[in-house]
Amino acid sequence: MKKKIQNIIENFGLPRIIIFLFLVLLFILTPFVGIRFDTSINDVIVRFGMNGILVLSLIPMVKTGCGLNFGLQLGIIAGILGAVTSIEMNTTGFTGFFTAIGIAFFFAIVFGFLYGLLLNKVKGDEMVVATYVGFSSVSFMSIMWLMLPFKSPNMIWAYGGSGLRTTINTKGYWFHVLTDFLQIKIGHYIIFPTGTILFFALLTFLVWAFFRTKIGAAMIVVGSNADYANSCGVNVDKMRSISVILSTVIAAIGIIVYQESFGFIQLYTAPLFMAFPAVAALLLGGATVGKASIKNVIIGVFLFQSILTMTPSVVSNIIKSDMSETIRIILSNGMIVYALTRITRVRT
């Protein structure tokens, strides 16, 4: 019996158990601190739709052994480029949304291709290089946002200046086009964003299906044993490149869905730390540096977003101050540190 429990803890990971129990405790506490249970559930669902695709975007790179994509910001930048261009072109509704995705797609392929070339040169050190590639590209784009010749009065600084604002409203363009699509109202407080969830499901299905094609299978082989894949005649570098491009493209789509639901496009330094919560969510869902599945994405996003929504409301009601930011930092970064200290055992 004792061994069995130890086994479960070993498989599931102690931090994950602690976080899960913490979450259960939070849900139990809701009625006692005067928070509506259904609004909390609604928040969790909305955030799930917002962040799901960003977390999903990590999967291809983990599968080919490129590690956790700390350079997620590259995809996010491609997405932002698509989003601002679609607003500049004054496209609205679904047309605007898909224009944004189309343009982002193009940029993501270019960025992903270059990023993939780089990551193939630094095999074994992908993660630390990726982190700084992500950081430097965000700060490079900060310069670009000031200099790119965008003209739309809804996006540039009001006082006759040049350069884009730090946040751009998507209202009047494609705000909530997915969220309001086939929306279902349950009671007063739960508004189910069917469109967003369906879109997430569609992309998830595509990724799942992709890894069942021949190329997808080859990628998985590359991830589990690159030398073996090489001797089987699989072009390792090419497979890794494809996975990097795929990750970047999905991330670009992910950020557009995020903006669509959130209502704002955040520029400049906002994307700087966006990779960490996504990575933490995936790890929380049971993934490791070398292994991740769709199941990990869904469980992870659900757990992570639940904690993020529940803690501020519950905790601040108990101790009368907002600790959510601190808890978010400890939780997401702690999860990543934990995962990084564990991979050796998985790989050997």
Add this chain to the structure above:
Amino acid sequence: MNPGVRFLINYAVPIIFIILVAFAIPLSGLSGEYFIRELTIRLSRNSFLILALLIPVMAGMGMNFGIVLGAMAGEIGLVFITDWRIIGMPGMLLAMLISTPIAVLLGYFAGIILNRAKGREMVTGFMLAFFMNGIYQLFVLYGMGNIIPISNSSILLPRGYGIRNSISLLGIRQVLDKLIPLKIGDILIPVATFLVIATLCVFIIWFRKTKLGQDMRTVGQDNEVARVSGINVERTRVLSIVISTVLACYGQILFLQNIGTMNTYQSHEQVGVFAIAALLVGGASVAKANIPNVFIGVILFHTMFVVSPRAGKALMGQAQLGEYFRVFVSYGVIAFSLALYAWRKRVEKENERKKIMNYRKSILVK
């Protein structure tokens, strides 16, 4: 490889930087005197923190992003002396005294974590710094004034607990810098601070020759060889991180006594990035860093810091552009150096593998 090409690749970052700075200085239109004054201040302010990075490089653990932990320890010491209103030199020394055990503890913790993540020290250290930032917030923003008694209400938030966003360190402001006063023209030379930095340099040179220093270099060369020759690899690695963390803690106190105010929640955040970027600009790599790298790095990197906002304004009419540019350069330098190093490591590995294969073949032919 052609030695000229090799030199260019090895020193790509400093060379690019020299060119960049050479262009930016005339653009900024700054006077020579202003320039020298700024550089003197920055040399005295930053060198200590960057020197703290050298020992883990020796032990083969790469750039220690965990020096942020040391900086946090130093800041906790400063919070306490401000609370107790101890000023001047005694205040600064007491701050160092209080923060030393905290830094040792944090360094020990970091060392153990990094031992569990061999081969990924840098990314782990980096995430660990983020994680500890959360713990620091928990401690300073929620614990202080609550669990840990703070009597000086002027440093507390209005709600009664938690430390304010910024603390004035007027009591110890530039006490070390002005301890031995010396003025050349209008430029104040912080003699005492430079003496402290020089002492640290001597310590590092001496340390390399001690038994522990030699052990670290062996560990840095090859873990297995070190283990076979009877060195406790894990312990040596932990010690190198502990020393680095404690030095970073003093470095941060030195840094903040020069500035005179402390941003309780931001001062330490960029310490690692800027120190590492400066060291790399000085021509160091992940596997090799020495004292000249530190000083060349500070001079080049901070020259860029001084001139880039002005140059940005002259070039594009926006000072903000220069701000973004220097952040971009700091991150970019690290990305570039790390990528270059990883790439070269891989090429070397492959060459070695080819050599072994050829050797095997030649044996078979015989």
